[in-house]
Amino acid sequence: MSNTLAKFAQVCPLWVYKLFPFLRWWPSVDADTARNDAMAGLTGALIVLPQGVAFATIAGLPPEYGLYAAMVPAIIGALWGSSWHLVSGPTTAISIAVFASVSPFATPGSPEFISMVLTLTFMTGVFQLILGLARMGVLVNFISHTVVIGFTAGAAMLIAGSQIKNFFGLDIPRGTPFFETLSLFAQHVGDIDPYVTAVAATTLVSGILVKRFVPKFPYMIAAMLVGSFLALFLNNHFGVDVTHIKTVGALPAGLPPLSAPDFSFGALHQMLFPALIITMLALTEAVSISRAIATKSGQHIDGNQEFVGQGLSNLIGSFFSSYASSGSFNRSGVNYAAGARTPLAAVFASLFLVVILLMVAPLAAYLPNAAMAGILFLVAWGLIDFHHISLLPKINKQETIVLWVTLIGTLIDLEKGIFFGIALSLIFYLYRTSRPMMEAVLPDPDPTNYHYGSLEGRPECPQVKMLRLNGSIFFGAVAHLQQQLQQLEENEPERKHLVIMASGINFVDLAGAEFLAEAARQRRKLGGSLYFYRMKDSIKETLKRGHFMDDIGEDNLFPAKTRPMSVIYAKLDNDICRNCTVRAFPVCQTHLPNGEARTS
Known part of the structure; x- marks a missing residue:
């Protein structure tokens, strides 16, 4: 009897299991069970x-x-x-x-x-x-x-x-x-x-x-x-x-x-x-x-x-x-x-x-x-x-x-x-998700490491702001993020270039995509740019389908295990870099943005 049911289960159409789900386990019934x-x-x-x-x-x-x-x-x-x-x-x-x-x-x-x-x-x-x-x-x-x-x-x-x-x-x-x-x-x-x-x-x-x-x-x-x-x-x-x-x-x-x-x-x-x-x-x-x-x-x-x-x-x-x-x-x-x-x-x-x-x-x-x-x-x-x-x-x-x-x-x-x-x-859940965490970060001092960690007392570059953003960018979070970026512009106007560590962004809806495009346009008005490091492919495709990538620019996206500053550095103000003593990035140590070698 059990063998007959087992054979029936192998040829049974899927709709039969939907109507009679007990047929899935019935063949396993024997005297012991x-x-x-x-x-x-x-x-x-x-x-x-x-x-x-x-x-x-x-x-x-x-x-x-x-x-x-x-x-x-x-x-x-x-x-x-x-x-x-x-x-x-x-x-x-x-x-x-x-x-x-x-x-x-x-x-x-x-x-x-x-x-x-x-x-x-x-x-x-x-x-x-x-x-x-x-x-x-x-x-x-x-x-x-x-x-x-x-x-x-x-x-x-x-x-x-x-x-x-x-x-x-x-x-x-x-x-x-x-x-x-x-x-x-x-x-x-x-x-x-x-x-x-x-x-x-x-x-x-x-x-x-x-x-x-x-x-x-x-x-x-x-x-x-x-x-x-x-x-x-x-x-x-x-x-x-x-x-x-x-x-x-x-x-x-x-x-x-x-x-x-x-x-x-x-x-x-x-x-x-x-x-x-x-x-x-x-x-x-x-x-x-x-x-x-x-x-x-x-x-x-x-x-x-x-x-x-x-x-x-x-x-x-x-x-x-x-x-x-x-x-x-x-x-x-x-x-x-x-x-x-x-x-x-x-x-x-x-x-x-x-x-x-x-x-x-x-x-x-x-x-x-x-x-x-x-x-x-x-x-x-x-x-x-x-x-x-x-x-x-x-x-x-x-x-x-x-x-x-x-x-x-x-x-x-x-x-x-x-x-x-x-x-x-x-x-409470919506409140938490509507306030994505933004943390200032810098590259790991180890030149072989691609990780970005918290500042831990280290000084930041006077022209570049690096932020790690954890959380989805959806309609409920846009107002909070807009406020955070506005405060950043007011408090640190000299940092015109913004790099977002995007691996923690899991989802972007229409309102979020429009926010990112507007943020990119605003950065250009300030004389800088908006960049993303390790953006997920799914989010990239969303921005492409809505033509929001036209404002952000695909050349401003950096995949994993790359050095964004190797590209961004050439766009910085040469005079500011000449007198800067922070030198937050390895590339700062050897030459100026225009390629001129540092003398000190």
Whole structure:
């Protein structure tokens, strides 16, 4: 069977791979890989069981919807994505985004809420699919890692804030804004329920201890068991009327039921902007995670194909009671570590999850809400990247500002927080690129070296200015460069000849080309010229095609390993050179620009 598939793969047209990308890896499946994938899938199913329930709670959905989101979307994402180890399903950030997006329009957990969540999921899938088919995978590169760290930390704090009422047994309305929740908590500290808090705190501590001392055991399952047994004991001993410990309730056992998103104009209009946000957030998660694992596995990731896989998983999942899903870092990392060889592991995980759900669904009736709150506190703490948050101020102040704007913006308005972070990050980037670095340089004193270094206290030639320019010359940088050259003319008018070390110029657009031509004309008006050393061929061709080279002059371009001053020197003022004691260049030592030998 494997040999037949391998032969088919060799003659398979390219368009077939586009429609059915799983045909690329399917020939590599054999008994050995299937065994490894099955074991990895079983591990993944055990991990997603408590996570799915927790994430659905975050999203404001009934607990079973978190498990549904880990079934069909995981299979579709594995078969139509490009990563061999990425596992799709519910995630923390997506769950909190879903809740924040839909809760203003419907009561969490209500049929209207669920219907709008399915609409949001469908639209997210459509947007992801369109971006993938349009080969726009490059878009996620514009979302900086700092923005993701800030958003994730903000989402973690929102998760913890949403569970304060369940952790301490307080009566705080669902959906209360984060800072208002903190205010209400401070006002009602005296109303904390000791029984509820005991269950939540015990669950939290148990999870921490198991994760630290027994890392191979699923710490969430262990913590849930400890919290559930404690809650059962307290309820039996004191009574529910005294403890007020409520449980999640039994989960429906079975396959994900068919569902239908709300396609009314009102629902589509209301979910449009949230769908765009979740689209970018989900794609950023999926591509970032798949690339991170690919660095370990050595696999090549096709970002556009990953967009298609994620889009299909959400689009189809919306008809199988699934809410918006994405790549999960925890489950994907465990999937790789557990020995998964192909995407079949994610398929196995979904199938095993169905079997496990059939067996343990009734037991959810004993799972306390307080224990879930303890688990979510643990999840929230693990999401905050304390290492990078503490490191950023020492490395880059602008990135630190981006981090805190994203984090605080997420706490105030999750939907807009990430966009504020992205916008500010791009603004800082544009600001940096719009100010190319210009450094005064001189040739290396070693006559056999063609390198140009910083002045380091050496005097410059009174007639020639040499500058190294690092950065692209585009419309955003032109104003800054014009200002720099104008200051140079005003401060150093005697240096009429300007030599640009151009190896660091990577790109020139129309505005930049016009600027260079104008700079060349201005230098001629001053009685000098504009020269370039080691200009890239691509930039030279751009200037030629636009006829800007007519002003600059090809004879003013010097390729690598040449001596520009051997040509420029003859154009200098003979009288100035005669009385000059600087003699910055080797050619100055022997004769004057007119060829006359120096006498001293």
